Amino acid sequence: LKADENEDEEDEDELIGALLVLRDITREVEADRMKNEFIGTMSHELRTPMTAIKGFTQLLAMGGLGQLNDTQREFVNTIYSNTERMINLINDVLEITKIESGSIDLEWRSLHLAEALSGVIAELQPQIAQRQHQLTISIPPGLPLIRADSMRLHQILYHVLLNAIKYTPPGGNITIAARETLNVDLPEPVRSTLSDSRRYLMLSISDTGVGIKPEDLPRIFDRFFRTDNPLKVEAGGTGLGLSIVKPLVELLGGRIWVESTVGEGSTFFIALPVAHDRA
Numbered sequence: 001l002k003a004d005e006n007e008d009e010e011d012e013d014e015l016i017g018a019l020l021v022l023r024d025i026t027r028e029v030e031a032d033r034m035k036n037e038f039i040g041t042m043s044h045e046l047r048t049p050m051t052a053i054k055g056f057t058q059l060l061a062m063g064g065l066g067q068l069n070d071t072q073r074e075f076v077n078t079i080y081s082n083t084e085r086m087i088n089l090i091n092d093v094l095e096i097t098k099i100e101s102g103s104i105d106l107e108w109r110s111l112h113l114a115e116a117l118s119g120v121i122a123e124l125q126p127q128i129a130q131r132q133h134q135l136t137i138s139i140p141p142g143l144p145l146i147r148a149d150s151m152r153l154h155q156i157l158y159h160v161l162l163n164a165i166k167y168t169p170p171g172g173n174i175t176i177a178a179r180e181t182l183n184v185d186l187p188e189p190v191r192s193t194l195s196d197s198r199r200y201l202m203l204s205i206s207d208t209g210v211g212i213k214p215e216d217l218p219r220i221f222d223r224f225f226r227t228d229n230p231l232k233v234e235a236g237g238t239g240l241g242l243s244i245v246k247p248l249v250e251l252l253g254g255r256i257w258v259e260s261t262v263g264e265g266s267t268f269f270i271a272l273p274v275a276h277d278r279a
């Protein structure tokens with residue numbers, strides 16, 4: 001609020017007060033909480049029957065109720081893979097409601113990034129072998145430990161590496177590298193969103209896959225967003241994975257970003273805070 005207190009000097013710019021607008025958002029917060037609770041309950045309720053369908057379909061597919069002819073086996077396999085897709089989707093939705101309602105409990109530990117990575121690589125080895133990808137790992141010995149939650153870290157690494165496999169044609173290369181870095185060495189705008197003098201481990205997962213168009217890059221972490229690319233159908237997916245990965249990385253005090261060229265490949269970078277960093 002401005003007023004002309006001293007009329008002689010005609011000082012119209014003098015500040016004599018401020019306006020504070022308060023809005024009661026109790027109802028909006030409550031509505032959000034109820035929405036999350038509803039989706040959470042629904043997802044749980046859906047998961048139970050879906051799990052039963054999956055179990056019985058598996059039994060049928062394995063010939064537990066008698067041998068199937070080729071057509072029957074094909075149909076049963078289709079039911080099985082669609083049931084699996086639906087269960088994955090339900091699990092992703094449950095995860096999102098947990099993140100949104102802030103009900104994720106983290107178990108903080110000092111962890112070796114290399115150990116976490118080797119668990120994920122072992123789990124994804126069958127897919128890597130099936131697509132005949134060349135996997136190169138370049139992690140120097142003696143890297144400092146990171147402070148993270150091991151289950152969440154696994155989830156993050158698993159998802160980004162699985163994407164590299166899915167969106168890289170057979171015979172392509174996937175390279176995983178890590179190094180220690182200071183915040184000042186990180187690129188903008190990532191750097192300015194992190195505390196100034198901390199040390200980070202920067203992990204990169206690069207592939208020689210389909211790549212991402214520049215106009216799609218800003219939307220890559222959005223919910224349900226999937227780019228049009230030659231491997232879209234074959235890769236399958238819900239477009240929810242990266243929208244879960246990003247808030248998880250941020251919960252761990254880190255950042256994730258991507259650089260990519262269509263037809264050449266993509267690199268996902270993940271910076272995670274080093275343990276026992278006093279800065």
Ligand code: ADP
Pocket residue numbers: 163164167207209210211212220225226227228229236237238239240241242243266
């Ligand atoms: P999806 O379930 O579709 O894989 P994500 O949320 O994991 O969902 O990823 C969103 C989209 O980002 C993908 O559909 C794909 O278009 C693109 N994407 C993610 N990782 C890569 C990658 N390594 N190479 C090319 N495109 C990628």
